[in-house]
Amino acid sequence: MSQRVAIVGIAQTTFQSAKRAQNYAELVHEVVSELFTKTGATHDDVDNIVSASSDFWDGRTISNMAIQDVVGAYMKSESKVSSDGTLAVLYGMMRILSGQYKTTLVVAHSKGSEGTPNLIANAAFDPIYQRQLGIDGLSASALQARRYMEKYGVSEEEVALVSVKNLANARKNPYAQVAGEFTVDDVMQSGYLAEPIKKLEASPISDGACALLLAREDLVDRFTDKPVWLKGVGHCQDCYYLGDRDLAESEALAVAAQRAYAMAGIRDPGKEIDVAEVYDAFSYQELMWTEILGLCPRGEGVELIRSGVSTIDGTLPVNPSGGVLAAHAVIVAGLVRVAEAALQLRGEAGQHQISGVKTALAHGSFGYCGQMHCVWILSNEK
Amino acid sequence: MPKSVAIIGSGQTNHTSRRADVNIPELIKEAVDRALADADLTIDDIDAVVIGNMEHFEGINLSDMWASEGSGAVMKPAMKIATGGTTGASVAACAYYHCASGLFDRVLAIGWEKLSESDTTTGIITAFDPIVERLTLAGAVGGLAIEANLYMTSYGITQEQVAKAAVMARKNAQRNPHAHLKLDLTVEQVLHSPMIAYPIHYLDMCPTSDGACAVIFASEDVARKSAHPPAWVKAAVCRHNHPYIGDVDWRKNTLESAAIEAYRLAGITNPRRELDVIELYDPASFALLSWIESLHICGPGEGGKMIDAGAITMEGDIPVNPSGGVISTNPIGATALIRVAEAALQIQGKADARQVEGVRTALATGFGGSYWSEVFILGRTP
Amino acid sequence: MSEEVIIQHTALRIPYSWAAGAHATRFYREIAEHRRIMGTRCPRCGRVLVPARKSCSRCFQDTTEWVEVGPIGVVTSFTIVHYSEPQIQPMKPPFAIALIRLDGADTALLHLLGEVELSKIRTGMRVEPVFADEPKGHILDIRYFKPVSID
Numbered sequence: 001m002s003q004r005v006a007i008v009g010i011a012q013t014t015f016q017s018a019k020r021a022q023n024y025a026e027l028v029h030e031v032v033s034e035l036f037t038k039t040g041a042t043h044d045d046v047d048n049i050v051s052a053s054s055d056f057w058d059g060r061t062i063s064n065m066a067i068q069d070v071v072g073a074y075m076k077s078e079s080k081v082s083s084d085g086t087l088a089v090l091y092g093m094m095r096i097l098s099g100q101y102k103t104t105l106v107v108a109h110s111k112g113s114e115g116t117p118n119l120i121a122n123a124a125f126d127p128i129y130q131r132q133l134g135i136d137g138l139s140a141s142a143l144q145a146r147r148y149m150e151k152y153g154v155s156e157e158e159v160a161l162v163s164v165k166n167l168a169n170a171r172k173n174p175y176a177q178v179a180g181e182f183t184v185d186d187v188m189q190s191g192y193l194a195e196p197i198k199k200l201e202a203s204p205i206s207d208g209a210c211a212l213l214l215a216r217e218d219l220v221d222r223f224t225d226k227p228v229w230l231k232g233v234g235h236c237q238d239c240y241y242l243g244d245r246d247l248a249e250s251e252a253l254a255v256a257a258q259r260a261y262a263m264a265g266i267r268d269p270g271k272e273i274d275v276a277e278v279y280d281a282f283s284y285q286e287l288m289w290t291e292i293l294g295l296c297p298r299g300e301g302v303e304l305i306r307s308g309v310s311t312i313d314g315t316l317p318v319n320p321s322g323g324v325l326a327a328h329a330v331i332v333a334g335l336v337r338v339a340e341a342a343l344q345l346r347g348e349a350g351q352h353q354i355s356g357v358k359t360a361l362a363h364g365s366f367g368y369c370g371q372m373h374c375v376w377i378l379s380n381e382k
Numbered sequence: 383m384p385k386s387v388a389i390i391g392s393g394q395t396n397h398t399s400r401r402a403d404v405n406i407p408e409l410i411k412e413a414v415d416r417a418l419a420d421a422d423l424t425i426d427d428i429d430a431v432v433i434g435n436m437e438h439f440e441g442i443n444l445s446d447m448w449a450s451e452g453s454g455a456v457m458k459p460a461m462k463i464a465t466g467g468t469t470g471a472s473v474a475a476c477a478y479y480h481c482a483s484g485l486f487d488r489v490l491a492i493g494w495e496k497l498s499e500s501d502t503t504t505g506i507i508t509a510f511d512p513i514v515e516r517l518t519l520a521g522a523v524g525g526l527a528i529e530a531n532l533y534m535t536s537y538g539i540t541q542e543q544v545a546k547a548a549v550m551a552r553k554n555a556q557r558n559p560h561a562h563l564k565l566d567l568t569v570e571q572v573l574h575s576p577m578i579a580y581p582i583h584y585l586d587m588c589p590t591s592d593g594a595c596a597v598i599f600a601s602e603d604v605a606r607k608s609a610h611p612p613a614w615v616k617a618a619v620c621r622h623n624h625p626y627i628g629d630v631d632w633r634k635n636t637l638e639s640a641a642i643e644a645y646r647l648a649g650i651t652n653p654r655r656e657l658d659v660i661e662l663y664d665p666a667s668f669a670l671l672s673w674i675e676s677l678h679i680c681g682p683g684e685g686g687k688m689i690d691a692g693a694i695t696m697e698g699d700i701p702v703n704p705s706g707g708v709i710s711t712n713p714i715g716a717t718a719l720i721r722v723a724e725a726a727l728q729i730q731g732k733a734d735a736r737q738v739e740g741v742r743t744a745l746a747t748g749f750g751g752s753y754w755s756e757v758f759i760l761g762r763t764p
Numbered sequence: 765m766s767e768e769v770i771i772q773h774t775a776l777r778i779p780y781s782w783a784a785g786a787h788a789t790r791f792y793r794e795i796a797e798h799r800r801i802m803g804t805r806c807p808r809c810g811r812v813l814v815p816a817r818k819s820c821s822r823c824f825q826d827t828t829e830w831v832e833v834g835p836i837g838v839v840t841s842f843t844i845v846h847y848s849e850p851q852i853q854p855m856k857p858p859f860a861i862a863l864i865r866l867d868g869a870d871t872a873l874l875h876l877l878g879e880v881e882l883s884k885i886r887t888g889m890r891v892e893p894v895f896a897d898e899p900k901g902h903i904l905d906i907r908y909f910k911p912v913s914i915d
């Protein structure tokens with residue numbers, strides 16, 4: 001990249017199953033206000049806005065209409081990415097790199113409590129060939145979980161280790177919705193939702209919002225002395241029909257990761273990345289995604305946990321925040337992965353801070369069984 | 383200054399009230415195939431895809447995922463942008479920033495809608511705040527009627543003048559093979575058509591259409607090597623407004639604000655003289671008079687004189703909507719992208735029977751959300 | 765005044781009528797009239813796509829040939845759904861959803877399993893379709909797939 005863009009401010013709400021006292025706009029107002037307090041920025045410093053939200057989850061056509069005033073969009077440019085928050089960061093960065101804008105406010109909001117999640121998920125399956133089968137995000141992911149586990153010989157007890165690790169990490173994260181000291185046995189006994197996925201292996205559906213302020217290199221100092229540089233990004237979309245893909249693989253994630261690594265100059269991700277926040281909507285996904293991201297060989301995702309590498313005190317902690325398993329505001333969750341990676345790079349992750357973080361990976365996903373992936377490499381060094 | 387970006391090809395379906403012969407991805411692919419053929423490219427030449435529609439109009443959640451069957455996004459970077467009526471313009475802007483950022487060289491922008499598959503007005507009503515406005519504002523026409531009434535009574539614009547604009551647009555559409563309504567009308571027919579919401583008659587209003595549009599954006603180096611004359615993007619500007627209709631200040635409008643900034647970026651000081659053609663997002667015929675005032679084509683209240691003098695007809699000095707515009711064709715998610723595509727065709731000299739002679743500079747607009755506007759200026763040189 | 769915030773309940777009730785397109789229409793006609801499952805072949809990669817598609821998802825080429833597949837196929841993955849969502853689920857939980865690669869196809873069809881003891885379902889299991897008595901032109905014109913008794 002010829003110019004550099006940095007994250008200069010980060011804010012998120014706590015994530016809860018139902019934030020009844022706040023509507024969407026008020027959730028966004030909370031994070032934007034916090035962002036301004038932290039950075040000293042005002043609406044006058046915000047050149048343009050990129051938001052991420054969903055008409056289906058909001059129950060509202062043009063879901064970004066509700067937040068116009070709280071993001072300060074009056075007589076400014078605002079656009080909505082109807083996809084994961086990681087892509088909103090990318091669009092926000094593109095607008096700065098174009099030279100037309102100097103700063104971008106990136107926000108995402110979702111209130112899962114106000115819709116019926118399985119019905120909304122079912123509506124993502126086409127009405128011609130699939131919808132009437134009653135499939136939704138959970139049952140689709142279960143098909144992927146089994147395929148991955150059978151192809152790579154991973155047991156249910158091994159997959160359960162992800163939930164044990166991440167929900168324990170979440171105890172150190174005040175923003176998390178689900179946290180606790182669970183054993184493999186607890187996970188195994190938590191009851192099947194869609195086999196082989198059990199209750200403690202499925203992310204909760206959350207209410208919450210997240211915001212980042214992006215700035216061009218020459219303006220960074222105005223807002224922070226701890227900029228987090230956007231070093232590399234890649235995104236890629238896979239085939240739609242689950243039966244068109246080998247669900248144990250994800251070529252789209254591999255391509256996205258290669259693009260991000262090439263842009264950031266990463267040659268050996270397992271060695272060069274200090275912390276990773278990956279999109280573990282279900283426990284098996286952390287294993288699959290970390291393998292395909294090249295953090296370990298295929299089939300050895302569980303070894304990362306067992307050997308202590310990806311635990312919070314390991315050499316490559318994965319989801320020290322607790323990940324999506326601990327809080328899953330749809331669309332927001334990808335933006336939170338970027339926010340958490342940035343907090344680690346600023347040394348502001350509180351109790352789940354990893355020491356000496358210089359390079360962090362954040363990963364977002366969208367569509368079922370990871371049809372779309374976006375990978376970010378962030379650094380606190382230019 | 384933003385890096386130079388150009389449009390090097392476009393394609394549209396033949397828009398109509400119902401395309402029962404194709405499903406959603408099949409409809410999209412028709413437009414994409416035509417755009418690729420127009421630019422002498424194959425899908426392998428495309429680096430990234432930006433797509434948009436409004437989910438509730440077809441009841442498809444994550445619509446970009448199923449759309450990948452026809453969008454060509456498989457194994458490519460892709461993102462979905464959705465902003466209401468402005469969607470097509472927002473998609474175009476996002477594709478523009480993909481190239482202007484320096485990250486991508488050939489980006490496919492797609493807008494589509496199959497409005498025959500649902501009740502569009504019911505879908506639009508869900509755009510309004512469910513707590514305050516949804517029960518009182520009836521779809522798109524309510525707000526437009528308020529604005530039309532205010533405009534006509536403020537300046538003494540007659541219903542006959544507005545009807546003349548409706549007749550002109552439908553006449554222009556007869557020369558456009560892609561247009562939906564190619565009506566041969568008289569002013570009397572418009573005035574005697576049913577009143578939907580005073581002062582807007584049935585024949586003043588846009589239809590609902592099935593259709594898709596695809597536009598290929600390219601970075602400067604690629605555009606210069608293009609086999610066909612490119613249409614260079616001189617300005618891409620977006621302005622948003624307050625979300626509640628009662629908060630909207632009718633004297634300070636987003637279209638005027640966006641146009642002023644676009645003229646500044648494009649170095650235009652006298653739009654009436656320097657623009658050769660306009661593709662205006664006209665959801666109802668009064669906009670053909672009122673909104674060209676916002677674009678500073680004439681003074682406040684002079685829109686009526688413009689139609690009386692024939693200035694905005696195909697034979698006039700500043701033809702508006704040679705394509706027939708939105709009141710002739712309206713697949714919502716594609717509608718604003720069609721404006722951009724039609725403006726590009728005029729620059730490229732490819733508009734066939736609807737070609738305006740000697741077009742060097744063209745302007746296209748998008749309208750949507752709560753009185754949001756987007757303005758593009760295209761030219762023969764960067 | 766009560767501290768309780770107001771929650772307004774509603775549902776979006778929008779009627780939809782989706783065009784299946786010519787290829788899905790033939791796919792369902794073949795089931796209704798001939799009780800056979802058809803895929804389409806991509807001229808570029810040679811894959812037989814099931815359910816039938818107008819174009820290849822990977823190659824962006826229009827498919828050129830109709831190919832009869834199955835009716836027997838193999839389960840490549842499955843899940844047993846334990847939660848209830850009566851508005852969308854066609855069977856009472858627990859029930860099985862599976863990906864089934866029909867003989868002669870290169871992609872797997874998403875469908876339901878029936879007439880089977882849920883604990884006995886395995887990947888690799890061979891299954892055959894049970895057609896609905898009165899086809900309606902949608903995916904449940906195949907009621908479900910059941911294990912092949914004698915393979």
Ligand SMILES: [Zn+2]
Nearest residue numbers: 806809820823
């Ligand atoms: Zn193929």
